[in-house]
Amino acid sequence: MTAIAAVPRAVLLNPDLGVADAGVAWWLDQVTLRLRREVAWCWHLRGEGRPSAGGMPPFADSAAESLDLTRYIGDKRAFFATDVAARHLSERLAGAARPAASQASGSWDWIARQAGLDDAAQFVLALALAARLDAALGPVFACCHNDPSRTCPTLALAQRLWDEPRAVTACADPAHPLRRYGLLSGAIDGHDTTDWMQPLDLSPMLVGALADPASCGPAGLVPVSAAGRRLPDTALGLVARLATEPPSALQIVALAGSRGADIAGWAAALAASHGRRVVTLAAHLPPDRAHVQAVLALCWLRDVDLVVPDGWQSRGHAATSECWFAASLSQPVRCYVAVGDGMAEPPASHILPTLRLPAPDYADRVAQLTAALGSRAAALDGTVREAARRFRLDDRPLANVAHMLRARPGPLSATELIALCRAEAGGRMGALTQPVVPRFTLDELVLPKQQAAQLQTIADAMRALTRVHYEWGTARVWNESGLSVLFCGSSGTGKTMAAEALAQALNLPLYRIDLSQVVNKYIGETEKNLARIFDAAEESDSILFFDEADALFGKRTDVRDAHDRFANIEISYLLERMERFKGLAILATNRRKDLDDAFTRRLRYVVEFPLPGLAERERIWRQVFPGGVDVGDLDFGFLAGQFELAGGHIRSAAFNACLSRAAKDSDARLTMADVLVAIRRELDKLDRISTPGQFGRYADLVRDT
Known part of the structure; x- marks a missing residue:
């Protein structure tokens, strides 16, 4: 075996451009010598002897020069033998x-x-490499082309310089190894065709690897460490295939994991299992055809596998419709790709079975958070366990939380730990949901004792999930599921207010499902929208609030046509996802009988919100007005006893009374006339007849209205 030369050898026009590899130096020397000899012939053919001052020969008619190739073939050979x-x-x-x-x-x-x-192919490759290494060769190429605009080498020039022109012809084939391995690009306007006058396109990324194979490689490729990651038993079959089936063409290994999965780390572990190395891209190169071919060619030259960056397909130019791998299927490189990054399905012969990556389980999350907290972990033991259950972080976000905890020495409160975890979990609900900022607390709800106790029980049950699931062992049986509850009752009885109060009590984000965005007339689209909502909500405990739930959770019907069948599929999907949901799902409806019976089994609690009684109505009247309003003139006992209104209607009447008073003057002092007029209009809105007798001793205040 011949070692690579220790001292670079100057073989190009620029004497400072040396190469260490003896094989590269020999071929670049061939390029330079043949170019110099061709320039001497050009002087003889186009000029009248070489001027003493040197310089390049003049340009002549290109067509005439091509037509005279046969005429001067003998002269050219004689010139090479006789000219000094x-x-x-x-x-x-x-x-x-x-x-x-x-x-x-x-x-x-x-x-x-x-x-x-x-x-011949090695000479063509050396010609392309010389052009990338030595800028001084540009005018020489132009001279040999007899065209001042052509400063890059071409196959036509290679054919003129090489002793066997016919051998160079094979390099024009798109299937030629130079192009199959991505050493030269064969694309013109997105098509695999070759123009003889097209510049030989050698990517700058490959120059270092070809000129100096001992170099560390470009900064664009970053080694990935397996970091002691243990492969699951489900990966044994894939590991065996990877070890026994080296890629003869592009080989894609699909890795399926949740958002935040360490795809690169898992790929490195798979590669390390059979002695391979893995790299990924540091720079955000777009997946254009030339970039992909160059990156894969570089991986082949370095004998490494590539982890395709997350969402690489989406970084391409808008005009690029082909998949990132379309032009590279022949390159013998193994690529690890995250499933769901927008990648189209490659041909079956190029893809190996998908490996589903395990996410860190509860014990892993507890261990990583505990290790990151160090000596502070003992004081936050309960919060660590609660955070590990509530925030089901995958590899990368969990590592980010651990890094932030290590970077923040000193005392840490339970609130801060929860906030750090929630920030990494993030929210990806998008336009399908509406985040709701809780405005009420459980103490502000005016409900009968039974319903108030039920809401407190729901809050206590959510807090007890960590203990019951992971200390008592129900997580395996119930799939770590959360709670699903139903709020039913007439409009205005406090269902939405109760959902906000639970969110406040549990310190959980609340999202109202936007039915206008979720429900889609096209078959299957509603299920996809619901899947996005549930998947996003799975990352951390949150409350999903389905208002008017009967619109989604209606009864399944007998199948009479295709619409009935797909409607039933939609409801069945909802049933299945509700059972697996790990947070708190609240369904609110005033039409309980319209819900499918199968939902009843999946509901942990059903809370009936009745119309408030006399005592509840008076409490609502007393607390519905803001503190900045003077309500000293109001007869709350009369208002509660005379008008059987739900809490929502009472709030509506109170708000309208404030608006009416503010429009009259700036005195924030409500009178009975203001409130009674607002009540009468609320009754009209509800299509309920109001009589003067209903207003009793205050009838004169509303008679004119």
Whole structure:
């Protein structure tokens, strides 16, 4: 085996541009000598002898020069044998001793063997490499092309310089190894065709790897460490295939994990299991055809596997419709790709079975948070366990939380720990839900004792989930599920207010499901929207509030046509996802009988919100007005006893009374007339007849209205 030369050898026009690989140096020397000899011939053909001052020969008619190739073929050979400069260059070409073939991985000779490159192909590749290495060659190329605008080498030029022009013709084939391995790009306007005058396109990313295989490689490729990650038993079959089926073409390994899964780390663990290395891209290169081919070619040269960055497909130009791998299916590189990153399905022969990645379980999350807290963990033991259950963080967000905890020495409160975890869990509900800021507390609810106790029980049950699931062992039986409750009752009885009060009590984010965005007339789209909501809510405990739930959770019907069948599928999907949901789902409806009976089993609690009685109505009247309003003139006992209104209607009347008073003057003092007029209009809105007798001794205040 021949070692790579220790001292770079100057072989190009610029003497400071040396290369260490003896094989590369020999081929670049071939390029430079043949170019110099061709320039001497151009002087002879176009000029009248070479001027003493040097310089480049003049340009002539290109068509005439091409037509005269046959005419001057004998003269050209004779010129190479008789002209002093040309003969000297020919003798150097003939006497150049070819170095012994190197066995080093990544060397020029290794590339030629692995890709099956003949001498003509190696010369074409060396010509392209020389153009990338030495800027001084541009005018020389233009001179040989007889065109001042063509400062890059082409296949046409390679054919003129090489001793066997027909051998260069094979390099024009899109299936040629130079193009199959991505060493040269064969794309023109997105098509795999080759123009003889098209510049030989060698990506700048490959220049370092070709010129100096001992270099550490470009900064764009970053090694990935397995970091002691243990592969699950489900990966054993895939590991066996990876070890016994090296890629002969593009090989894609699909890894399925939740948002935040450490795809690169898992890929490194898979590769390490059979002695391979993995790299990923540090720079956000768009997945354009040339970039993809160059990156894969570089991975092949470095003998490493590639982890495709998350969402790489979406970074392409808007005009690019092809998949990132479309032009690279022939390149023998293994790529690890996250399922769900927008990747289209590749041909079956190029993809291996998908591996589903396990997310950190409850014990893993507890262990990582405890380790990150260090000595502070003992004081926050209960909060750590609660956070580990509530925030089902995957590899990367969990690592981020651990990093932030280590970076914040000193005391840490339970509230701060929960806030850090919630910030990493984030929210991806998008337009399908509306975040609700809780305005009420459980103490502000005016409900009968039974309903108030039920709401307190729901809050206590949510707080007890950690103990019951992970200390008592119900997590395995109930799939770590949360709670689903039903709030039913007439409009205005406090269902929405109760949902906000629970969110306040549990310190959980509350999201109202926007039916206008979720329900879609196209078959299957509603289920997809619901899946996005539930998947996003699974990352951390939250409250999903389905107002007017009967619109989604209606009864299944007998199948009479396709619409009935797909409507039943939608309801069945909801039933299944509700049972697996790990947070708190609240369904609110004033039409309980319209709900499907199958939901009853999946509901942990059903809370009936009745119309308030006399005592509850008076409490509502007394607390419904804001503190800045003077209500000293109001007869709350009369208002509660005379008008049987739900809490929502009482709030509506109170608000309208405030608006009416503010429109009259700036005195924030409500009178009975203001409130009674608002009540009468609320009764009209409800289509309920109001009589003067109903207003008793205050009838005169509303008679004119």
